[in-house]
Amino acid sequence: MIRPEELLRPTPAGLWCEPGGFYIDPVRPVDLAVITHGHGDHARSGHRSVAATPETLAIMAARYGEGFAGTTRSLAYGEVVARDGVEVSLAPAGHVLGSAQVVVRWKGLTMVVSGDYKRRRDPTCAPFEPIACDVFVTEATFGLPVFRHPDDAGEIAALLASVAQFPERSHLVGAYALGKAQRIIRLLREAGWDRPIYAHGALERLNALYQDHGVDLGPLLPATTPETSDLAGAIIVAPPGSLADRWTRRFPDPVTAFASGWMRVRARARQRAVELPLVISDHADWDELTGTLAELRPQEVWITHGREEALLRWASLNGLAARALALVGYEDEEA
Numbered sequence: 001m002i003r004p005e006e007l008l009r010p011t012p013a014g015l016w017c018e019p020g021g022f023y024i025d026p027v028r029p030v031d032l033a034v035i036t037h038g039h040g041d042h043a044r045s046g047h048r049s050v051a052a053t054p055e056t057l058a059i060m061a062a063r064y065g066e067g068f069a070g071t072t073r074s075l076a077y078g079e080v081v082a083r084d085g086v087e088v089s090l091a092p093a094g095h096v097l098g099s100a101q102v103v104v105r106w107k108g109l110t111m112v113v114s115g116d117y118k119r120r121r122d123p124t125c126a127p128f129e130p131i132a133c134d135v136f137v138t139e140a141t142f143g144l145p146v147f148r149h150p151d152d153a154g155e156i157a158a159l160l161a162s163v164a165q166f167p168e169r170s171h172l173v174g175a176y177a178l179g180k181a182q183r184i185i186r187l188l189r190e191a192g193w194d195r196p197i198y199a200h201g202a203l204e205r206l207n208a209l210y211q212d213h214g215v216d217l218g219p220l221l222p223a224t225t226p227e228t229s230d231l232a233g234a235i236i237v238a239p240p241g242s243l244a245d246r247w248t249r250r251f252p253d254p255v256t257a258f259a260s261g262w263m264r265v266r267a268r269a270r271q272r273a274v275e276l277p278l279v280i281s282d283h284a285d286w287d288e289l290t291g292t293l294a295e296l297r298p299q300e301v302w303i304t305h306g307r308e309e310a311l312l313r314w315a316s317l318n319g320l321a322a323r324a325l326a327l328v329g330y331e332d333e334e335a
């Protein structure tokens with residue numbers, strides 16, 4: 001039996017597959033990159049060749065322009081490509097549109113690199129698919145028992161309750177541009193909010209891309225044009241970085257909300273002057289992380305980045321061999 005390190009190993013540029021000649025989510029320009037999803041810390045421009053799902057390739061083109069890589073290879077979920085005897089395929093990760101786990105098989109060894117993932121339902125992307133494997137490579141963004149994300153329907157209900165309580169105010173919801181913003185909008189639609197939702201200009205491209213991929217976001221209006229008048233009672237979705245900008249002054253007495261797994265930490269909400277924290281995350285919480293390891297029961301668990309100490313301890317208490325890779329360059333601010 002070969003050792004897992006012969007198939008995949010951590011390097012400063014990212015996880016390197018020597019027998020297959022490719023990196024997974026490299027943080028530096030490389031010859032061949034397999035990309036798990038479109039968030040900026042995983043999907044960078046400037047690689048010679050990129051393999052990813054068609055949705056991730058479309059997201060990269062929308063963010064970086066068509067020339068983001070020398071060549072691209074679109075890989076549908078479940079499609080297998082072989083390279084020097086190494087078989088590679090992608091499976092849904094449930095994180096954002098097009099997000100994938102990378103399944104690598106070689107000489108009887110199966111390794112699965114989860115990328116960022118979550119296990120709960122998300123109406124904007126395909127659900128995480130558990131793949132039996134010898135080595136499971138997991139993230140640990142929320143790898144502490146204190147992180148238990150509540151049901152997202154309850155968080156959306158809290159937002160709508162606030163809108164009902166303050167009909168003369170507007171509600172400004174901070175949400176990361178890729179994934180979170182579209183999920184919030186879609187969840188509002190599912191909760192019965194059918195009025196137009198105002199979207200910051202920085203979200204326009206990705207909102208349109210999601211709609212093109214069959215995610216119905218309902219009526220959207222630009223939040224940044226002067227025609228928008230009566231905004232009392234309106235819901236505006238904007239990237240977190242724009243919440244304190246000048247443009248927000250046009251909104252009547254806005255209630256500032258922010259949708260993130262980090263909103264579980266009250267100090268972070270206070271730091272950002274968030275009046276209405278919404279604990280909605282695109283990452284696995286503690287129960288999802290440990291539940292996934294218990295379900296897969298791999299021979300080995302590798303932890304790429306995040307808060308690994310508690311998950312390492314949990315793994316050893318549960319009879320799973322685990323190691324922390326401490327990969328650098330993955331921020332997960334978008335959590």
Ligand SMILES: [Zn+2]
Pocket residue numbers: 037039095116334
């Ligand atoms: Zn991500």
Ligand SMILES: [Zn+2]
Pocket residue numbers: 039041042116330331332
């Ligand atoms: Zn990430």
